[in-house]
Amino acid sequence: MALENFDAVGLWRLNDLGARIDPTGALYDGSKLDGPIGVRQAVLNHSESFTRNFTQNLLAYGVGRVLDYQDMPTVRAIAREAAASNNRFSAFVLGVVKSAPFQMRMADRTTVGAR
Numbered sequence: 001m002a003l004e005n006f007d008a009v010g011l012w013r014l015n016d017l018g019a020r021i022d023p024t025g026a027l028y029d030g031s032k033l034d035g036p037i038g039v040r041q042a043v044l045n046h047s048e049s050f051t052r053n054f055t056q057n058l059l060a061y062g063v064g065r066v067l068d069y070q071d072m073p074t075v076r077a078i079a080r081e082a083a084a085s086n087n088r089f090s091a092f093v094l095g096v097v098k099s100a101p102f103q104m105r106m107a108d109r110t111t112v113g114a115r
Contacts, residue, residue, distance in 0.1 A: 001025055002033040051087060055079045055095075062096040063105050074099050 078095035
């Protein structure tokens with residue numbers, strides 16, 4: 001709930017339906033979260049976990065399915081190549097597009113021949 005102070009369009013708010021918002025919490029390792037500054041620090045402190053999770057989610061979106069253990073070498077390779085490019089967003093996207101799971105993806109059978 002560390003970003004709960006932001007509403008649906010990104011405006012800062014202190015209350016939600018009249019109740020005061022409490023943006024405090026903790027991560028699995030006990031690190032305190034207390035708003036955007038706490039989230040930023042958590043991402044910096046756990047950058048490897050963050051980039052791996054980001055890569056997994058981007059690849060899952062790209063291939064249109066849930067990833068499994070067989071996809072993890074690809075996830076690690078994409079994250080490693082992106083790290084060599086200073087973790088630029090374009091490096092992650094290019095890594096997904098060049099990956100075997102993305103390129104070997106099967107077309108959805110409901111749309112094949114539906115023209």
